[in-house]
Amino acid sequence: MEDRKTEQRLKDEAKALLEQGKVDYIIGFEPGSLKFTTTPLITKDKDSVARLVINPFIVNNLSVYLNEIKGRAGIVVKGCDSRSIVSLIQDNQVKREDIVILGVPCSGIIDLSKVERLVGKDRDELGDITRDGDKVVVTVGGEKKAFSTSEILFDNCLGCDLPIPQEYDILLDESSPLVTDKAASNKGIETLKGMTRERRWDFWREKFSHCIRCYACRNICPACFCERCFVEESEPQWIAPVPRWQDNLIFQVIRNIHVAGRCTDCGECERTCPVNIPLRSLAKEMYNIVDDLYHFKAGMDKEAAPLMTHYEAADPEDFIK
Amino acid sequence: MKQESEWEPKLLGFLCRWCSYAGADLAGASRKKYPANIRIIKLPCSGRVDPLFILKALRLGFDGVLVSGCHPGDCHYQTGNYHARRRMAITMRFLEYVGVEPQRIQASWVSASEGGKFTEVVTEVTKGLKEISPNQLFADGR
Numbered sequence: 001m002e003d004r005k006t007e008q009r010l011k012d013e014a015k016a017l018l019e020q021g022k023v024d025y026i027i028g029f030e031p032g033s034l035k036f037t038t039t040p041l042i043t044k045d046k047d048s049v050a051r052l053v054i055n056p057f058i059v060n061n062l063s064v065y066l067n068e069i070k071g072r073a074g075i076v077v078k079g080c081d082s083r084s085i086v087s088l089i090q091d092n093q094v095k096r097e098d099i100v101i102l103g104v105p106c107s108g109i110i111d112l113s114k115v116e117r118l119v120g121k122d123r124d125e126l127g128d129i130t131r132d133g134d135k136v137v138v139t140v141g142g143e144k145k146a147f148s149t150s151e152i153l154f155d156n157c158l159g160c161d162l163p164i165p166q167e168y169d170i171l172l173d174e175s176s177p178l179v180t181d182k183a184a185s186n187k188g189i190e191t192l193k194g195m196t197r198e199r200r201w202d203f204w205r206e207k208f209s210h211c212i213r214c215y216a217c218r219n220i221c222p223a224c225f226c227e228r229c230f231v232e233e234s235e236p237q238w239i240a241p242v243p244r245w246q247d248n249l250i251f252q253v254i255r256n257i258h259v260a261g262r263c264t265d266c267g268e269c270e271r272t273c274p275v276n277i278p279l280r281s282l283a284k285e286m287y288n289i290v291d292d293l294y295h296f297k298a299g300m301d302k303e304a305a306p307l308m309t310h311y312e313a314a315d316p317e318d319f320i321k
Numbered sequence: 322m323k324q325e326s327e328w329e330p331k332l333l334g335f336l337c338r339w340c341s342y343a344g345a346d347l348a349g350a351s352r353k354k355y356p357a358n359i360r361i362i363k364l365p366c367s368g369r370v371d372p373l374f375i376l377k378a379l380r381l382g383f384d385g386v387l388v389s390g391c392h393p394g395d396c397h398y399q400t401g402n403y404h405a406r407r408r409m410a411i412t413m414r415f416l417e418y419v420g421v422e423p424q425r426i427q428a429s430w431v432s433a434s435e436g437g438k439f440t441e442v443v444t445e446v447t448k449g450l451k452e453i454s455p456n457q458l459f460a461d462g463r
Contacts, residue, residue: 192418201420201458230373238373246459250376253419257372260411282419289414294407311403313393319413320406321429321442 006173007054010076010102013170014049017074023100024071027062028052035123036112040065052076054172056110056131059154061266064222066094073099078106079176080156080266082165083299084222087262089167090299090306093225103168105176108149108157110136115152119145134179150181156267156280159185166300188281189288204249210275211248213241217269217279218255223262223298230254252279256286261307263287264298330384330450332443334361335370337402340391340432347436355440356447359387366390368401372412375426384456385425387446389439392430402430421458424449 014026030041030051038057042065043049054076062075063084077085082103088094110131112123119126119140127139136152138145150158163178165171192200215231218224230238231251238254239247256263265287270280290296293316296307336342342363348355360383364370367390375386388409390402409428417423427449429442 197417197420197422199420200418204419238377246380249419250373250380253376253415254373257408257412257415285418286411286415289411289418293410293414308404308407311400311407313403315403315406316410317393317406319410319428321427321445 003054003056006104007052009172010054010104011049011052013102013172014052014074015046017100018044018046018049022072023074025069025073026052026075027065027069027073028076028102029054029058029060029062035126036110036129042069054104056107056129056136057112058104059109059271061220061222061268063088064220064268066099066222067225071098074102075099076102076104077165077168078104078109079160079163079165080106080264081222082167083162083264083297084262084266086167086299086302087223087264087306088225089302090304091225091262096302100170101165101168103165103171105165105171105173106157106160106163107131107176107178108153108160108163110152111154115147118147118151133177149179150184154267154271155185155188156265156270156284157185158182159265159284167302186284188278189285192281205245207277208248208252209245211243211245211252211277212275213243213248213251214274216272216274217252220268220272221255221259221263222266223259223264224255226258252277252282256282259283260286261290261294261296262298328451328455330358330447330455331382332356332359332385332387332447332450333378333383334359334387334389334443335364335367335374336361336431337367337369337390337397338363338365339397340395341367341389341429341439343433344389344431344435344439347433348439349436351436353436353440355443358447358450359443366396366398366401367405368396368398368403370405370408372408375412375416379421379425379456380459382456382459385427385446385450387427387429387442389429389431389442392432395432422453424453425456 017023026043028041029038032039036057061081063081089096130137134149135146158181163176239250263283267280370388378386396402413426427446431439
């Protein structure tokens, strides 16, 4: 992915869409206030589209904003984000004709905390981070250090089979040199599966004792679109609103059951968590379960019925007495 | 096992009112004996069972949950049990991954004429629960 060329094309396309009145809003990324970060840009202004960027740090799944936007929107998406949009279309949450999808073939997103850990320096002390094929070159104090992408990309990117957007109106680039590393991607889940059942429960109990129930995971998730969440129901009150580990764990288990067949393994829940609960180890396992049981991957076909509103007479039932 | 023979597990049953509840009724009417460990909640359909019910039951201290409905094709509402089947499948697999003993969550198809099968299922599930320890999953000082 040649970021400069793609970026220029994005700016041109976005400007044209606004000028021709094809969309009311553009949803994309602009440089963040901190080094190497990006932040969502939602604009009606055709001059502001000059701020749009495409780089290996466009981390957010912007499809979460589609529900809140009144009007037509042009949206920048990576592979996983495009599947979130398809999933929203399947669930009648957005209309396909109301959005113009600007697809970016994704070559994986760089996990800054992994870079910091590898280099042993804070992000402010780093000179530059650039992609070079299957290597990532980090410049520290004038010195260049090359790392393989499997050391640097987010875990969910390393397990990604579908970096090219599934659904788009404009594809900003053709190629996607994403090199995956399934072993590195699945390390969290495999470690848990290697534990005894009691150890796994204790692991999650400990993790969820840190949860402050900020609901960031729920709010950032495009698949979590209920207007009224079960955690806020009071008749009956399913779980207490105060963060107790028991209720935190029930919240997250049910949340994962609710998004089964909608989760595209974009990894946003884990990234947004302020207390670093490895939420992707829950989400990805549910992703694997529905794939294993029903050969279903979220967001692949906008005509298909959503997984849990649908059934087959021949669904597996060997677990039923 | 000596101590545990004193302990009787509490099993919560969610039964559909058309098949499994009638099956339980028939078991009683036919003077068949099944363990008194089960506490039954009658629901219109096994498709009414929200995974939240299961989690809530475990949180309240029930040792196990049994969800039972009509055989595939027999649902009074045509498709409720098929939806329940998908929901139970992902819930059971997921909870086992999180760390809940698989014996605690069970599902069965029992028709209104299967009083005998109902006693067998409850006996078997209760036996499975006696083999594992009391539900301490959500206890605080574990």
